[in-house]
Amino acid sequence: MSPTPVEPPENPVARVVVDVSLPHLDRPFDYAVTAAQDLDAVPGARVRVRFAGKLRDGFILERAADTDHAGTLAPLYKVVSAEPVLTPEVDRLVRSVADHYAGSYADVLRLAVPPRHAATEKATRPQRPPVAPQPGDGPFAGYPTGPAFLAALRRGDSPRAAWQLMPAADPVGDWAAGLATAAAATLEAGRGSLLIVPDLRDLDRLRVACRELLGEQGFVALTADLGPAARYRAFLAAVRGDVRVVIGTRAAAFAPVRDLSLVALYDDGDDLLAEQRAPYPHAREVLAIRAADVGAAVLIAGYSRSCEVQRMVNRQWLIPLVAERGQLRRTAxxxxxxxxxxxxxxxxxxxxxxxxxxxxxxxxxxxxxxxxxxxxxxxxxxLTSLVCQDCREPVRCGHCHGPVRAGRADHGADDYGRTVMLSCRWCGRMLPQWQCPTCGFRRWRAPVxxxxxxxxxxxxxxxxxxxxxxxxxxxxxxxxxxxxxxxxxxxxxxxxxxxxxxxxxxxxxxxxxxxxxxxxxxxxxxxxxxxxxxxxxxxxxxxxxxxxxxxxxxxxxxxTDPAGFAARELAERAEARFPPAVKLITVDGRTESLADFTGLLEPPEPTEILGPVELGPNATGDVMINRLTLRSPLTVGNRLTAAVKAVSATRSAKKAEGALRIQVDPVEIG
CATH class of the missing domain: 3.40.50 (Rossmann fold)
Structure with missing residues (x-):
């Protein structure tokens, strides 16, 4: 008896993103889907493919009927799992974040999708009881526009607020209860929420608040500090739609929440919210990009206000949610x-x-x-900066306003007998005759x-x-x-x-x-x-x-005026051309690599190129690292980022020696 013929796949092409971080290969590649793989090779599934002679991991982005590839497509080597763990929404987010930070899709994808835990994936899917959120306005009742914000969430609207918390050990200043209340209001509309905090201590506090309002099974916590099984279990609960509320640290900013309608962040100024791996995305920017893409509500809460949030307020992208001044005076x-x-x-x-x-x-x-x-x-x-001996103002470069450091002079001493010389950390200019612009004094000191x-x-x-x-x-x-x-x-x-x-x-x-x-x-x-x-x-x-x-x-x-301070600070940064009023990109590497980078770069006008200046030896002490700083107006910021990413791709394609560390809008600027 002859075997039953197998029908060829209707869409025989799988577009796969391969786990390769090389900038010049930062795009999907087409592979053929065999008839035996047809049912399992769904968009979002994990696969193994042969790429450049090696087997590599990847994800299917989509299935297609044809391809632009001229030759015969190589087939998928293996469909690792038919579980669609990469959703279209997260795919768009990963691409947007990679472009925003001049990074590669593969590097961001590693932050978004945790490693597979086969036993957890194959285990019986747990049954979760329906969630009945506790009604109420919680801490929002102490703010004039707080109840209206919650009412908008319950209607399924998408308000965006900068919540200025009252700084006091009082229920109206309880940020954890506030975030849990906002998630409960969103859940009443049948929609999902994503709540991000800086560290595990904050996460424990938020977990307690969510447990009170949503119940033990009404949410999951997702963080990189969980074990492989627990992290993947929480991830699957979110991607399968078993829960609509996800809480976590910065690693959870990419969590695949079903019907996402609210993204919330506490204390966005905490540097723990900035990823330490390339391309170094900040959770605040990831959530802002995500909210703009899906039309979700935004809640950024904090006792202080960062200049980045103030800029969003100035643009009216965020609306202030603040207490009455009289109530603030009584409570603080x-x-x-x-x-x-x-x-x-x-x-x-x-x-x-x-x-x-x-x-x-x-x-x-x-x-x-x-x-x-x-x-x-x-x-x-x-790390402290140099200050004026008389008025204690920080020492800054008169040309680019960058921070100044003191180093041993190559010859002689200065006017006060010190064998040191001041130089700018950004543009590298020597400052032998520095004078304080505030008081005119010429002496400086380094406090300890x-x-x-x-x-x-x-x-x-x-x-x-x-x-x-x-x-x-x-x-x-x-x-x-x-x-x-x-x-x-x-x-x-x-x-x-x-x-x-x-x-x-x-x-x-x-x-x-x-x-x-x-x-x-x-x-x-x-x-x-x-x-x-x-x-x-x-x-x-x-x-x-x-x-x-x-x-x-x-x-x-x-x-108790963090908003006024942030507004003035932002205005002064705009005058001095500092972030977030400008686009700033730093490039660290060897002198030869930076020279190659500068020769290939075609920055949009007007772009300032400051440096390079020495940062010091690398971790092993055998190579001197230098820094190049690029600065441009925000109007051409995206073009500057694209130009930097294009240079990275060119250097990668020609296998240029010397790795470069590129940071867009770095958290630490000094």
Whole structure:
């Protein structure tokens, strides 16, 4: 008996994206689908293909009836799994993010789709009960436009808001409850939500809030820190539509949420939201690109406001969701700067020069009578910039406004007998006759951070008080409401049961002197996050900062005005041509590689090319790394990114020696 003939596939061509990061191969390739593979070779399925003589992993993007390839197509080597794990929406997102950051599709795809766990994929699909979200407005009830925002989500609309949280240990400032409430409102409309936070501590807090409103089975947590099986199980629950709410860290920004209608992000200024692998995408930008593509609602929440979010507000892409000023004054802790009055200076004449002035000890003493007191100390080892010896203004290049460094001079000494020379980190210009543009002084200094003694000093000052430390590899989860001193570094501050009675911000000037454009923005963000752990002003909550009373970030902290500070900061960056008011791309590599890159680059006008300048040796110490900085107006930013990506493809095709590290809109600029 002759075998039953097999019908040829209706669409015999599979367009496959191959796991190859070479820029000149950043496109799909066509393969033939055999009759035996027809049913399993669905769009989104994992496959193995022969590429350049080797077997490589890939994903089917689509099936087609014909191809532009002139010769005979090679068949798919194997369909690894018929599970469609790459959805069309995520495919578009991956391509958009790769183009936005001058990266390759394959590099972004590795961030979007986790490795397969065969046993988990073949296991019986778990049954999840229907989710009945708890109704209510939660923290949004304390904001004038909060209930309207939730009502829009329940209708299935797509509002976009920058939620300025009230910084206090009060229900109206509970960001986790707010994000869970927004997800529940979206779920009432039968739509999906994606909630992103910076780290695992925040994720644990959000998990508790979602459990209260959505139930244990109403959501999944997706993060790279999960084991292979748990991560893939959560991923499958999302891609199959078993759950409509996904929470996670930056790795979850690409999660395949079914019927996505809300993307939410907490504390977008946290640098943990920036991916550390090429092409270094930021979760905020990934979510913005995704929301624009699918028409989803957007909620970016934070106690502070980044310049990137302020720019979105200025463009009216985001609408501010803020509290009434009167409510903010009643709820926020009472915040002041040490030695800010003539009376305080008369009592303690050395207050402005002291690291621990009398006002600090008085605040701690009063606070300990009511509960725990938090003391924030800048982390030892922060990179600080050079400052004017007289007025403490950061030293900047007069040509490009870039940061300045000090190095040993090749010959002689400067006018003050120092065998060092100033040079710009961006454009490389030497600055032998630097003069402060603010006060005219010509001397500069490099402050040194030293905060290791703080816990011991406070322990001696308050001998009968428990002193707890939270820093480095020993971060406390929570502290009880009993009186105690808690000394913590930025980002390691543990919440307290019922909130802290008081908080002290030490060495604020040192936090502002990091060699980074975002130092002031980051300092205010850190301080407001501490303020949010303190009891409301109505309950006696107090925050005191030790620093310059004229400091703009500290004044914004006292006024609880992060929006005003962000608006002014953005305006000044626009004047000085700094991101996000301009497009900035850095290219790091060997001198020869950068010269080759510059020779091939055809940047749009007007584009500034700054450098190259030396950064220092590589990790092994055998190669000197240099940096080239490209800067252009936003109007031609996309063209500049495309030009940089084209050079990468050209160098890849001709197998040019010397790898280059390209970062578009880098988080750290210094």
């Amino acid at each position: 802790p009472r915040t002041r700067i040490a030695a800010d009055t003539d009376q305080a200076l008369a009592r303690d004449p050395a207050a402005r020069a002291a690291r621990l002035p009398h006002d600090v000890f008085e605040t701690i003493r009063v606070g300990l009578a009511a509960g725990p007191v938090l003391v924030q100390v800048p982390r030892a080892g922060y 951070v030293g905060a290791a003694r703080t816990a011991e000093e406070l322990g001696r000052a308050f001998p009968s008080t428990t002193v707890r430390q939270s820093m480095g590899g020993s971060v406390l989860d929570r502290v009880p409401s009993t009186p105690a001193l808690v000394v913590a570094t930025p980002g390691a501050e543990p919440p307290a049961d019922d909130g802290y009675a008081a908080a002290v911000l030490l060495d604020t000037g040192l936090m502002l002197l990091r060699a980074d454009l975002r130092a002031s923005e980051e300092g205010l963000r850190r301080w407001l996050n501490v303020t949010a752990l303190v009891r409301p002003g109505e309950q006696g909550g107090t925050v005191i900062a030790v620093g310059d009373t004229g400091s703009r970030p500290l004044q914004a902290l006292v006024r």
